[in-house]
Amino acid sequence: MRIILVGCGKVGRALARQLSEENHNVTVIDTNPEKITQLTEELDVLGVTGNGASNAILTEAGMDHADVLIAVTGSDELNLLCCMFAKKTGHCHAIARVRNPMYSHQLDFIKQQLGISTIINPELTAAREISRLLRFPAASQIDTFAEGRVRLIKFELQPQHRLDGVALREIPQKLGADILICAVEREQDVWIPDGNFVLHSGDLVSFVATQEKAVAFFEMLHLPTHPVRSALVVGGGVIGYYLTKELLEHGIAVRIVDKDASRCEVLATDLPKATVLHGDVADRQFLREAGLEQTEAFVSLTELDEENILLSLFAKKHTNAKLVAKVNRLEFDDVLDGLNVGSIVYPKYMVCDFVIQYVRALQNDAGSNLKTLYRILDDRVEALEFTVQEESAATAAPLMKLKLKPNQLICCIMRGNKVIIPRGADRIQVGDSVIVVTLEHGLKDIRDILAHG
Amino acid sequence: MNFGMIRYVLGWVLLCEGALLLLPAAVSLGCGESAVWALLGAAALCGAFGGLLVCRKPKNRVMYQREGFVITALAWIAISIMGALPFLFTGDIKNPVDALFETVSGFTTTGASILMDVEVLPRGLLFWRSFTHWIGGMGVLVFLLTVLPMTGGHAGGSHVNLMKAESPGPQVEKLVPKVKSTAAILYGIYIALTAMQIVLLLAGGMTAFEAVTTAFGTAGTGGFGIRNDSIASYSPYLQSVVTVFMILFGINFNVYFLLLLGKFKKAFSVEEVRWYFGIIAAAILFITFDIRTMYSGFGEALRHAAFQVGSIITTTGFATTDFDVWPMASKTILVMLMFIGACAGSTGGGIKVSRLVILHRTFRQERRRHLHPSRISVTTMDGKVIPPDVVRTTNVFMVAYVLIFFWSMLLISLNGFDFTTNFTAIAATLNNIGPGLAQVGPTCNFAAFSGFSKLVLIFDMLAGRLELFPLLLLFTRDTWRRF
Numbered sequence: 001m002r003i004i005l006v007g008c009g010k011v012g013r014a015l016a017r018q019l020s021e022e023n024h025n026v027t028v029i030d031t032n033p034e035k036i037t038q039l040t041e042e043l044d045v046l047g048v049t050g051n052g053a054s055n056a057i058l059t060e061a062g063m064d065h066a067d068v069l070i071a072v073t074g075s076d077e078l079n080l081l082c083c084m085f086a087k088k089t090g091h092c093h094a095i096a097r098v099r100n101p102m103y104s105h106q107l108d109f110i111k112q113q114l115g116i117s118t119i120i121n122p123e124l125t126a127a128r129e130i131s132r133l134l135r136f137p138a139a140s141q142i143d144t145f146a147e148g149r150v151r152l153i154k155f156e157l158q159p160q161h162r163l164d165g166v167a168l169r170e171i172p173q174k175l176g177a178d179i180l181i182c183a184v185e186r187e188q189d190v191w192i193p194d195g196n197f198v199l200h201s202g203d204l205v206s207f208v209a210t211q212e213k214a215v216a217f218f219e220m221l222h223l224p225t226h227p228v229r230s231a232l233v234v235g236g237g238v239i240g241y242y243l244t245k246e247l248l249e250h251g252i253a254v255r256i257v258d259k260d261a262s263r264c265e266v267l268a269t270d271l272p273k274a275t276v277l278h279g280d281v282a283d284r285q286f287l288r289e290a291g292l293e294q295t296e297a298f299v300s301l302t303e304l305d306e307e308n309i310l311l312s313l314f315a316k317k318h319t320n321a322k323l324v325a326k327v328n329r330l331e332f333d334d335v336l337d338g339l340n341v342g343s344i345v346y347p348k349y350m351v352c353d354f355v356i357q358y359v360r361a362l363q364n365d366a367g368s369n370l371k372t373l374y375r376i377l378d379d380r381v382e383a384l385e386f387t388v389q390e391e392s393a394a395t396a397a398p399l400m401k402l403k404l405k406p407n408q409l410i411c412c413i414m415r416g417n418k419v420i421i422p423r424g425a426d427r428i429q430v431g432d433s434v435i436v437v438t439l440e441h442g443l444k445d446i447r448d449i450l451a452h453g
Numbered sequence: 454m455n456f457g458m459i460r461y462v463l464g465w466v467l468l469c470e471g472a473l474l475l476l477p478a479a480v481s482l483g484c485g486e487s488a489v490w491a492l493l494g495a496a497a498l499c500g501a502f503g504g505l506l507v508c509r510k511p512k513n514r515v516m517y518q519r520e521g522f523v524i525t526a527l528a529w530i531a532i533s534i535m536g537a538l539p540f541l542f543t544g545d546i547k548n549p550v551d552a553l554f555e556t557v558s559g560f561t562t563t564g565a566s567i568l569m570d571v572e573v574l575p576r577g578l579l580f581w582r583s584f585t586h587w588i589g590g591m592g593v594l595v596f597l598l599t600v601l602p603m604t605g606g607h608a609g610g611s612h613v614n615l616m617k618a619e620s621p622g623p624q625v626e627k628l629v630p631k632v633k634s635t636a637a638i639l640y641g642i643y644i645a646l647t648a649m650q651i652v653l654l655l656a657g658g659m660t661a662f663e664a665v666t667t668a669f670g671t672a673g674t675g676g677f678g679i680r681n682d683s684i685a686s687y688s689p690y691l692q693s694v695v696t697v698f699m700i701l702f703g704i705n706f707n708v709y710f711l712l713l714l715g716k717f718k719k720a721f722s723v724e725e726v727r728w729y730f731g732i733i734a735a736a737i738l739f740i741t742f743d744i745r746t747m748y749s750g751f752g753e754a755l756r757h758a759a760f761q762v763g764s765i766i767t768t769t770g771f772a773t774t775d776f777d778v779w780p781m782a783s784k785t786i787l788v789m790l791m792f793i794g795a796c797a798g799s800t801g802g803g804i805k806v807s808r809l810v811i812l813h814r815t816f817r818q819e820r821r822r823h824l825h826p827s828r829i830s831v832t833t834m835d836g837k838v839i840p841p842d843v844v845r846t847t848n849v850f851m852v853a854y855v856l857i858f859f860w861s862m863l864l865i866s867l868n869g870f871d872f873t874t875n876f877t878a879i880a881a882t883l884n885n886i887g888p889g890l891a892q893v894g895p896t897c898n899f900a901a902f903s904g905f906s907k908l909v910l911i912f913d914m915l916a917g918r919l920e921l922f923p924l925l926l927l928f929t930r931d932t933w934r935r936f
Contacts, residue, residue, distance in 0.1 A: 002630075025630040033840060041518070041613065046630040 001025065001359060002066045004092075006052030006082045007073030008035040010328055011097070011122070011351050015070065018352050019359065020045050022442055027061045053081040055089065063090045068362065070355060072097045083116045093117040093362065095355060099124070099238055120354055126347040127242030130324050133343050134231055134297045135250060136214075137322035138223035140204070140343045143374040145385045145435050146414050152182070152374065152383050152435075153214055154206040157199060161221045169195035177217040179209040180421045182411040182437040183381050190380045192407045192439055206376060208411040208435060210419050228252060228296035228322055234281045234311060235301035236260075236267045239326060239347070243299065248273045257281055257290055281311065297322040305329055312341040349375065360444045370444060371433065383437045386446040388430055394446045400424030403451045407439035410449070454935060455520050457511030459527065462597070462615075464506025466528040469597055470535055471499030477539075477584055480662075481577025488575035491542030499535050521614025523932060525594055526923040529915055532593055533557045536585055545574055550904045557911045559585030560593075561918035562800065564676025564770040564887030565910070567900040572681055576662060579679045583666035589918065590673025590702070590800035591643045592619040598636035618923045622797025623808050623847050628710050642709045643800070647672040650698045657691045671698045674801040676770030676887040683772045683895065689756060692773050696760045700733065703767030703795030724835050725796050725807040732793060732806070736762045736786050743783045766790040768802040770887025777894035784890060791880045802885030802917055804854065811839055811847045853921050858883060861913050865906040878902075882913040
């Protein structure tokens with residue numbers, strides 16, 4: 001696919017890397033020549049220096065033949081303008097990033113009026129993910145499939161869960177829980193486990209289940225299943241705003257802290273139900289006064305990744321609250337695993353996941369459609385949701401007779417309103433949505449999971 | 454410095470050369486010569502060394518600019534050494550330094566020879582000699598980029614550094630987003646143009662062998678002929694075909710890509726190419742006028758002038774006449790053309806027209822700045838600002854060029870030849886042309902130089918082809934430090 005990427009900021013760079021690794025022809029546009037030089041030396045992409053909303057620059061970047069244009073500059077309006085031009089002059093799909101809350105309730109209107117294929121709002125997505133985590137605090141990560149009906153939940157196995165040394169096939173008898181463990185992370189390794197896999201405490205376990213089943217499972221493990229009742233949100237940026245709004249709608253008491261007085265006033269105007277506090281979060285006394293010790297959830301969303309991590313570590317020491325931290329730049333993400341700072345949310349990854357899913361779905365117009373894609377466990381595992389639209393080798397036999405490539409797991413089949421945790425005798429049918437967890441990257445079609453020959 | 458990766462890519466380069474050596478071996482076999490064993494032997498050695506180097510894959514596959522430059526320099530030295538083996542094996546060239554000189558001259562598309570009589574060489578070797586031009590013209594690493602699945606993985610696509618180090622010009626840019634596709638497009642254009650020339654030469658009555666070797670010599674802007682008098686004994690039609698194609702191969706290949714895309718207006722407005730044609734036209738006009746009395750008519754004078762101008766500015770080095778006997782003004786123009794060279798991104802050598810355009814504009818800007826010291830201005834080319842980095846490296850390139858030039862001249866002056874010989878010998882090798890004036894003129898060759906001088910000239914040829922810096926890095930101590 002020929003893809004034009006306007007804007008080489010944090011998200012733009014991550015997208016360029018991922019898309020060029022998936023072997024697309026990527027052309028990047030930015031006004032800053034240094035960014036272009038750096039990116040073209042680092043990645044196998046073509047660079048054009050200039051304004052992405054200029055027709056001449058877009059033509060130079062190959063607008064006439066492009067399949068997708070993605071606009072992720074710092075300015076919402078510029079992104080929309082780029083996409084509008086691309087839509088009018090070229091024949092490509094246009095994806096714009098729009099994050100200003102002012103526009104958030106008219107996104108559909110904008111999409112229709114300007115003919116833009118999709119609008120992404122990473123801040124809103126991040127806020128929704130954090131809100132899910134706070135409503136189900138025992139999980140360290142939650143991804144949703146099938147409009148939220150099925151969840152992929154990650155949590156850390158503790159000694160008191162009494163699952164230490166238990167093989168996966170014993171779990172249904174032992175607990176009577178209808179869940180399927182689909183990925184396990186242990187120290188540096190990731191497994192797609194089979195029935196003989198033995199769990200240890202300290203493992204990060206990901207499983208697929210409906211919301212009710214997940215609640216039942218966590219109750220058996222004596223993990224908390226009720227939402228937090230209060231949250232302290234540090235950093236009143238765009239995510240902080242969306243999150244507070246989302247939490248208030250669910251009846252959770254929110255205190256939101258920002259160090260900029262005028263920003264606090266805006267928040268207080270827009271979010272009358274929230275308690276808006278003005279102060280410096282680096283001040284220990286101020287944090288305590290804000291209720292650090294009493295809160296059930298502590299969310300750090302300041303501009304600085306380092307500050308967020310430090311705040312989480314600080315909060316971990318002084319409270320038992322559910323901790324969530326936002327990290328934007330991922331350069332040093334591997335050291336975070338060892339720190340154990342609770343849940344970490346990467347807004348940049350969310351955009352990447354969405355765009356990649358979109359592009360892969362475009363590449364594959366027949367057979368089955370890729371509906372959702374998540375990369376979990378720092379990028380090594382992909383969880384994908386396919387809609388099966390026609391008969392193929394994958395629908396020809398029951399699951400136990402299908403020859404899958406190694407390290408693939410079909411972990412859920414959704415048929416109509418029914419959610420099936422598949423066993424060997426089940427069979428994929430046309431019209432099903434199927435969730436696959438895999439160590440392989442780049443699956444585009446349900447048939448890709450089958451071993452050839 | 455990622456030594457594992459350097460070793461690995463060098464191994465692939467040698468494997469590649471081994472495979473390419475099979476082509477002259479097949480020619481040799483077809484002619485029933487014993488040289489086929491020499492060529493096959495060299496191919497086998499390339500295969501063995503290459504296989505040894507690639508058998509263990511490096512764990513760390515990241516390449517930065519420094520690896521790209523060092524690999525390029527080492528690869529060129531390695532292919533030259535291995536490429537010299539067939540000449541030694543057959544015994545047609547006895548001295549290893551001479552054999553190396555001939556091969557480096559081939560790969561760098563210089564076309565300077567130490568052979569007194571090329572017509573006695575076996576056809577397999579003649580073919581290999583011309584084929585080295587063709588390989589060296591577009592570059593062996595660029596070729597490698599088209600065939601090898603080297604890009605990919607999380608290491609990133611820094612293979613663009615290989616292309617940057619090998620392709621000539623102040624600013625190397627990809628045509629399409631992928632290095633691999635860019636390299637394939639460049640080789641596609643290269644092969645298509647070469648094939649076109651072969652067909653036109655065949656139409657003029659050349660034998661297939663002559664047509665192919667002559668086309669290789671032209672395409673790489675090399676200049677090895679298979680006759681002792683270069684192109685002089687061919688018909689005027691054939692000489693004209695060679696003239697046109699020499700000039701075509703001296704054009705920036707980006708222009709052909711633009712033409713393929715149908716962007717004619719943009720293709721014809723590339724400033725470098727306009728300058729290139731302007732310089733050629735002016736030089737031909739002046740020389741035709743200057744030498745009109747030496748030939749039977751205006752037409753013949755024009756043909757010789759055009760051929761020699763095309764041959765020198767594209768740094769090919771074919772000759773149809775002994776231009777050493779031309780008037781001083783014409784000879785001076787030819788020497789100036791030697792330095793100008795072809796366009797960036799072509800197969801030609803020299804300083805490159807685009808560098809001169811940049812230098813010219815910086816020079817103008819500097820003069821203006823002397824009038825208005827606080828004036829801010831930018832240099833542009835093709836309507837785009839030339840990044841200050843490019844201006845700086847172009848200036849440094851000129852300084853390094855002059856330094857290498859003078860040191861080389863000092864070193865070969867030990868032979869005791871006259872000034873013109875020394876000066877044009879360096880000009881002809883550093884700019885990858887081939888013939889110079891006086892004792893290295895089109896009717897003479899480089900056999901008379903001492904072994905040491907030949908080594909200096911070998912260095913100059915490689916430095917000229919790789920545009921100085923990759924080769925100079927080999928002599929920088931920091932390059933070889935692990936940290």
